[in-house]
Amino acid sequence: MLAQARAVHRRGELSSRDVASLLDEARSWHDARFERCLDRRLSEINAHLRTIQDRYGHMERAIESGDLESGRRFLSVIETIGRRVTELELESYSCPGNRVRSREGRVRVRVRAPRGRR
Numbered sequence: 001m002l003a004q005a006r007a008v009h010r011r012g013e014l015s016s017r018d019v020a021s022l023l024d025e026a027r028s029w030h031d032a033r034f035e036r037c038l039d040r041r042l043s044e045i046n047a048h049l050r051t052i053q054d055r056y057g058h059m060e061r062a063i064e065s066g067d068l069e070s071g072r073r074f075l076s077v078i079e080t081i082g083r084r085v086t087e088l089e090l091e092s093y094s095c096p097g098n099r100v101r102s103r104e105g106r107v108r109v110r111v112r113a114p115r116g117r118r
Helices: 002-029 032-064 068-092
Strands: none
Touching: 002 032, 002 068, 032 068
């Protein structure tokens, strides 16, 4: 259980570093709207990472005291927060003004054709 929670935290730290790097790039472009969007995402990610660390401590104490049920509940909370961190990282790549690709190198493009015209 503890290893799973640590893995979630490590992935969150990677997300935080990626978004921070993207924010540094945005600052060099002087794109205030993009910067604000990324800054909000990064702040949320870092707040969630602090919450994961806090819950990890509670989980560790619960497991040490033999309360595995509480440990599982804390792990579930940590995993849920970890999913939100991943969502925030992905949202950062769709901030207005983004000129770079996501960590996976994928770019989503949506094209709409007018109805009734061929």
